[in-house]
Amino acid sequence: MTATDAHITSQSSPDASPVAAVQPALSIGNVSHSYGPRRALIDVSFTVQPANFTALLGLNGAGKSTLFSLVTRLFGIQNGQIKIFGHDISRTPGEALRLMGVVFQPRTLDLDLSLTQNLLYHAALHGISRREARLRSAEVLTRIGLADRAGSKVRDLSGGQMRRLEIARALLHRPRLLLLDEATVGLDVKARADILDHVRQLVTEQGIGVLWATHLFDEIMPGDDLVVLHQGRMLAHGGMSRVIADAGAQDVNTAFMRLTGTATLTGKPPT
Amino acid sequence: MSSTTVTPERSGFSLSEYIVCLNGIVWREALRFLHQRERFVSALVRPLVWLFIFAAGFRQVLGISIIPPYETYILYEVYIAPGLMAMIQLFNGMQSSLSMVYDREMGNMRTLLVSPLPRGYLLFCKLLAGTAVSLLQVYAFLLIAWFWDITPPTIGYLTVLPALMLSGLMLGALGMLISASIKQLENFAGVMNFVIFPMFFASSALYPLWRVQEGSPMLYYVCQCSPFTHAVELIRFALYGKMNWVSLAVVGGCTVVFMIGAILAYDPSRGLVRRGPGGGEA
Numbered sequence: 001m002t003a004t005d006a007h008i009t010s011q012s013s014p015d016a017s018p019v020a021a022v023q024p025a026l027s028i029g030n031v032s033h034s035y036g037p038r039r040a041l042i043d044v045s046f047t048v049q050p051a052n053f054t055a056l057l058g059l060n061g062a063g064k065s066t067l068f069s070l071v072t073r074l075f076g077i078q079n080g081q082i083k084i085f086g087h088d089i090s091r092t093p094g095e096a097l098r099l100m101g102v103v104f105q106p107r108t109l110d111l112d113l114s115l116t117q118n119l120l121y122h123a124a125l126h127g128i129s130r131r132e133a134r135l136r137s138a139e140v141l142t143r144i145g146l147a148d149r150a151g152s153k154v155r156d157l158s159g160g161q162m163r164r165l166e167i168a169r170a171l172l173h174r175p176r177l178l179l180l181d182e183a184t185v186g187l188d189v190k191a192r193a194d195i196l197d198h199v200r201q202l203v204t205e206q207g208i209g210v211l212w213a214t215h216l217f218d219e220i221m222p223g224d225d226l227v228v229l230h231q232g233r234m235l236a237h238g239g240m241s242r243v244i245a246d247a248g249a250q251d252v253n254t255a256f257m258r259l260t261g262t263a264t265l266t267g268k269p270p271t
Numbered sequence: 272m273s274s275t276t277v278t279p280e281r282s283g284f285s286l287s288e289y290i291v292c293l294n295g296i297v298w299r300e301a302l303r304f305l306h307q308r309e310r311f312v313s314a315l316v317r318p319l320v321w322l323f324i325f326a327a328g329f330r331q332v333l334g335i336s337i338i339p340p341y342e343t344y345i346l347y348e349v350y351i352a353p354g355l356m357a358m359i360q361l362f363n364g365m366q367s368s369l370s371m372v373y374d375r376e377m378g379n380m381r382t383l384l385v386s387p388l389p390r391g392y393l394l395f396c397k398l399l400a401g402t403a404v405s406l407l408q409v410y411a412f413l414l415i416a417w418f419w420d421i422t423p424p425t426i427g428y429l430t431v432l433p434a435l436m437l438s439g440l441m442l443g444a445l446g447m448l449i450s451a452s453i454k455q456l457e458n459f460a461g462v463m464n465f466v467i468f469p470m471f472f473a474s475s476a477l478y479p480l481w482r483v484q485e486g487s488p489m490l491y492y493v494c495q496c497s498p499f500t501h502a503v504e505l506i507r508f509a510l511y512g513k514m515n516w517v518s519l520a521v522v523g524g525c526t527v528v529f530m531i532g533a534i535l536a537y538d539p540s541r542g543l544v545r546r547g548p549g550g551g552e553a
Binding site for chain 1: 283284285287288289291292294295296298299302303306307378379381382383384385386387388389390393538539
């Protein structure tokens with residue numbers, strides 16, 4: 001389906017769900033990327049459906065961040081195609097980016113500005129008027145339990161609170177696809193669980209498609225879709241149980257080891 | 272949580288979205304500037320050192336004859352003030368442009384670049400915001416210089432504003448063009464040695480060009496061709512409520528050319544790729 005088709009479909013319905021039913025939130029088609037002679041991604045293809053949690057599993061250096069940079073248009077696509085709800089990121093980046101929220105692995109907040117100021121800046125970048133932005137900021141801050149810190153500097157927040165704020169910020173323009181690159185790195189167990197719960201709620205309650213890059217096996221649940229990335233190659237893609245069965249394994253941990261031929265483990269297998 | 276809805280699909284952007292975006296970027300840059308007092312102080316100290324020490328020392332060495340836009344004999348301090356204003360903008364433009372290309376502010380550039388508005392427009396807004404910050408610095412400098420007997424006509428403070436905006440944009444765009452296209456100039460020391468100092472000295476900032484011509488005709492032509500000379504002259508004339516049309520044309524033309532070149536040359540992957548070990552972040 002072309003971008004125009006998607007647009008027509010969405011206009012013909014007051015609800016976004018009919019589009020969601022036919023159009024993947026994110027579709028990656030035969031994407032390859034090199035840094036000079038080093039190949040970071042080799043012919044990667046997969047989709048993320050709306051209202052679905054897809055875990056992008058790979059060790060450090062597997063190509064996850066490169067993929068995120070391509071999906072968010074930070075890097076130009078060398079080979080292949082990336083579409084967000086049918087909008088090609090290279091051809092119609094505006095429409096594609098408008099439907100996408102991103103939480104990058106490095107922190108991207110202004111530490112010297114307040115929580116509200118950070119949110120207002122993001123809203124402005126999406127062309128949301130100041131009045132509407134204030135309403136939405138207050139709303140998301142209440143939702144993540146930081147309403148009483150609205151005027152504090154971001155520098156004074158804990159790591160977990162900063163992440164929550166970044167997720168709230170990524171949702172401010174009400175995207176339908178949320179990308180999170182190792183969002184729980186460096187957080188304690190409680191903060192990790194809170195953030196993961198929060199994102200899973202977004203999937204079930206708001207129908208947002210989520211691509212969650214991680215190298216921690218215990219962040220993956222049985223109902224999730226799984227993409228296994230290793231040294232730039234996609235080794236498996238599908239429902240978690242299918243990937244495990246196809247690998248002839250009992251759990252994600254073993255499946256990952258068998259697929260990649262590595263014994264480097266981080267995290268615990270899901271129970 | 273369930274009350275939140277997702278955005279409906281539509282294409283294109285309205286004028287108000289463009290304006291909101293520009294306001295947001297300038298507003299943030301100004302907020303950050305106000306929070307970074309040391310940056311403000313160092314931006315002011317540099318030209319003030321030139322004014323208080325260098326100019327005082329050179330006052331006796333260099334006599335300035337009556338040249339436009341001045342109508343009387345002037346002190347050397349008065350002569351170099353517009354050059355120092357342009358220098359503030361030169362440093363500011365190079366500094367902010369360099370950080371846009373390399374990774375010092377990369378986290379922030381990511382936030383900026385995932386905005387759905389056209390990338391060229393976002394970079395233009397960012398340059399405009401950098402220019403706005405340089406205006407704050409220049410006016411603070413003018414305020415202090417006023418106590419040092421550099422007292423242009425009151426109207427000059429107003430008429431110099433559009434000139435400063437144009438020269439600030441030109442220097443910011445030049446900085447971005449240079450840092451985006453010349454890989455070797457990836458740190459500020461390199462830019463200072465190879466760009467800022469040569470431009471500053473090979474211009475009319477410190478000495479009138481007729482004096483340069485007496486010393487070295489070759490250097491005179493180099494200075495004449497430098498866009499920085501024209502930025503200085505545009506500011507100098509505007510500060511005295513006058514217009515230098517040649518400089519306006521040169522600065523305006525260069526702004527457009529540098530801006531287009533900078534937007535075309537800007538590659539956000541450059542700052543990112545350098546982050547990781549082995550030259551790339553996987």
